[in-house]
Amino acid sequence: MSEQWDVIVVGGGNAGFSAAHAAAQDGGRVLLLEKAPRAWMGGNSYFTAGAMRTVHGGLDDLGPLVEGMTDDRFDRTDLAPYTAEDFTADLQRVTQGRTDPELSQILAAESRQTIEWLHRTGLRFELMYHRQAYEVDGRFRFWGGLAVGVVGGGKGLIAQHLAAAEAGGVTVRFGASVSGLLTGDAGEVTGVTVAGTNGPEELQARATVLASGGFEANPQMRAGYLGAGWDLALVRGTPYNTGDGIRMALDTGAQPYGNWSGCHSVAWDAGAPATGDLELTNQLTRGGYPFGVVVNAAGRRFVDEGADFRNYTYAKYGAEILKQPGSTAVQIFDAKTAPLLRPEEYLSEGVTHHTADTLEELADLAGLDQAQLLATMKEYNAAVTDDAFDPTVKDGKRTVGVTPPKSNWAQPIDAAPFHAYPVTCGITFTFGGVRIDAQARVLDTSGHAVPGLYAAGELVGGLFYFNYPGGSGLTAGSVFGRRAGRAAVADRG
Numbered sequence: 468m469s470e471q472w473d474v475i476v477v478g479g480g481n482a483g484f485s486a487a488h489a490a491a492q493d494g495g496r497v498l499l500l501e502k503a504p505r506a507w508m509g510g511n512s513y514f515t516a517g518a519m520r521t522v523h524g525g526l527d528d529l530g531p532l533v534e535g536m537t538d539d540r541f542d543r544t545d546l547a548p549y550t551a552e553d554f555t556a557d558l559q560r561v562t563q564g565r566t567d568p569e570l571s572q573i574l575a576a577e578s579r580q581t582i583e584w585l586h587r588t589g590l591r592f593e594l595m596y597h598r599q600a601y602e603v604d605g606r607f608r609f610w611g612g613l614a615v616g617v618v619g620g621g622k623g624l625i626a627q628h629l630a631a632a633e634a635g636g637v638t639v640r641f642g643a644s645v646s647g648l649l650t651g652d653a654g655e656v657t658g659v660t661v662a663g664t665n666g667p668e669e670l671q672a673r674a675t676v677l678a679s680g681g682f683e684a685n686p687q688m689r690a691g692y693l694g695a696g697w698d699l700a701l702v703r704g705t706p707y708n709t710g711d712g713i714r715m716a717l718d719t720g721a722q723p724y725g726n727w728s729g730c731h732s733v734a735w736d737a738g739a740p741a742t743g744d745l746e747l748t749n750q751l752t753r754g755g756y757p758f759g760v761v762v763n764a765a766g767r768r769f770v771d772e773g774a775d776f777r778n779y780t781y782a783k784y785g786a787e788i789l790k791q792p793g794s795t796a797v798q799i800f801d802a803k804t805a806p807l808l809r810p811e812e813y814l815s816e817g818v819t820h821h822t823a824d825t826l827e828e829l830a831d832l833a834g835l836d837q838a839q840l841l842a843t844m845k846e847y848n849a850a851v852t853d854d855a856f857d858p859t860v861k862d863g864k865r866t867v868g869v870t871p872p873k874s875n876w877a878q879p880i881d882a883a884p885f886h887a888y889p890v891t892c893g894i895t896f897t898f899g900g901v902r903i904d905a906q907a908r909v910l911d912t913s914g915h916a917v918p919g920l921y922a923a924g925e926l927v928g929g930l931f932y933f934n935y936p937g938g939s940g941l942t943a944g945s946v947f948g949r950r951a952g953r954a955a956v957a958d959r960g
């Protein structure tokens with residue numbers, strides 16, 4: 468006899484836990500199946516900084532939601548409101564107008580109430596002073612539309628989710644790799660099969676929520692959909708997101724949707740392991756490039772390091788690094804710009820790093836074409852304008868007459884010691900997936916809902932194209948995970 472559940476959730480990351488909480492809170496008997504062993508629980512969500520983009524009305528509005536505020540800090544903080552229109556405009560701008568209008572509108576409009584719901588469910592939040600604010604003239608100024616994060620980052624997020632799920636009556640099974648969907652005569656999804664050494668185990672459910680991530684950890688799918696060279700990218704997070712849920716959904720007739728040739732990828736420590744490091748997690752990111760210069764092995768610049776706040780460029784610059792010779796690049800800073808780098812990313816143990824008193828020596832240590840690097844830096848330094856430097860606004864302190872330009876935060880790199888950080892492309896998650904409607908029901912290729920099948924998180928396509936506003940992935944997983952969980956439990960009939 469196979470077991471009968473109200474809702475089975477496939478995948479125990481942020482989207483899956485959000486769906487499980489919502490279904491259990493509405494009275495469902497919920498089973499969450501996670502492929503990874505407990506030691507690797509939490510999927511990509513574990514590896515995050517826990518940053519969650521949300522609409523808010525400024526400091527007074529967020530005060531009751533966040534922990535760790537002292538009066539002194541509160542009085543010295545500048546945090547501009549971030550509206551649903553701002554969130555939607557950011558999504559449209561970075562996706563070049565392609566984001567699904569209905570899904571992106573829901574994401575922006577429900578971001579705040581979803582964070583409050585997570586808070587009521589047991590998650591703890593704080594303002595991200597350490598990542599999203601700089602202290603200027605004695606005041607902490609937030610920048611880039613992202614202010615709220617989970618206490619403890621991704622590790623805290625998953626610990627809090629698991630505790631809330633257990634307290635809420637959700638049954639969680641680790642090491643349970645879902646290998647297929649069970650379907651009835653009318654094509655409705657009636658449960659799942661779980662791979663096992665004695666053959667697949669069948670588990671019945673009135674509704675199933677797929678939340679098993681993208682295909683970023685599957686080199687064959689990366690090469691096939693993202694293109695040549697992507698099989699060689701390093702994976703920033705879990706090795707378990709191999710596209711299983713997407714494949715199962717497509718096998719039952721789900722509609723492929725979104726930017727299948729696109730992904731989120733960043734500048735990542737060139738010495739990082741092939742997949743995520745459970746201890747260092749997000750610390751292998753190198754997000755300080757807006758304050759320095761990025762060159763390839765030939766000693767040439769190839770991106771506008773200051774095109775926008777890091778939150779709006781970091782997710783597309785990994786792909787630019789992948790295109791360079793050897794798929795590597797080097798970030799260069801000097802004595803005046805290095806103090807702007809975040810210690811947890813640039814000063815942790817194990818960071819691949821070279822320091823030298825001259826650029827000549829630095830070029831040799833980092834394996835760069837020395838003559839070309841010196842020419843590049845001479846031209847760059849001479850092209851920097853005299854405008855005032857301010858890391859909290861797009862300061863317009865730029866280069867004139869060099870290609871590519873640097874549009875903001877350009878300072879001459881001329882004060883020893885010099886620092887070089889070798890980076891490569893680290894893939895975060897893939898943008899292509901299955902199509903859902905507003906209730907997170909999976910749609911088939913005719914546009915009809917597949918009965919009994921819901922989806923949320925990375926495996927949903929249509930929200931992100933080419934690029935991504937930082938902190939949107941977790942919020943999207945929770946907004947649509949919550950919708951999926953509610954709708955799935957209402958499916959009990």
Ligand SMILES: Cc1cc2nc3c(=O)[nH]c(=O)nc-3n(C[C@H](O)[C@H](O)[C@H](O)COP(=O)(O)OP(=O)(O)OC[C@H]3O[C@@H](n4cnc5c(N)ncnc54)[C@H](O)[C@@H]3O)c2cc1C
Pocket residue numbers: 477478479480481482483500501502503508509510511512513514515516517518519520643644645646678679680681703704705707708709710711712748749894895896923924925926937938939940941942944
């Ligand atoms: C280093 C890093 C930093 C990031 N920082 C942020 C950030 O600060 N803010 C932000 O918004 N986003 C961030 N992201 C992106 C974020 O991780 C994702 O958008 C989000 O976590 C996706 O959640 P998810 O639940 O869809 O996927 P996941 O959290 O990856 O969960 C999917 C789960 O499904 C499981 N699974 C896979 N296949 C099966 C199967 N066959 N059967 C059962 N289970 C299966 C996996 O093991 C995994 O646990 C970051 C990502 C990385 C890698």
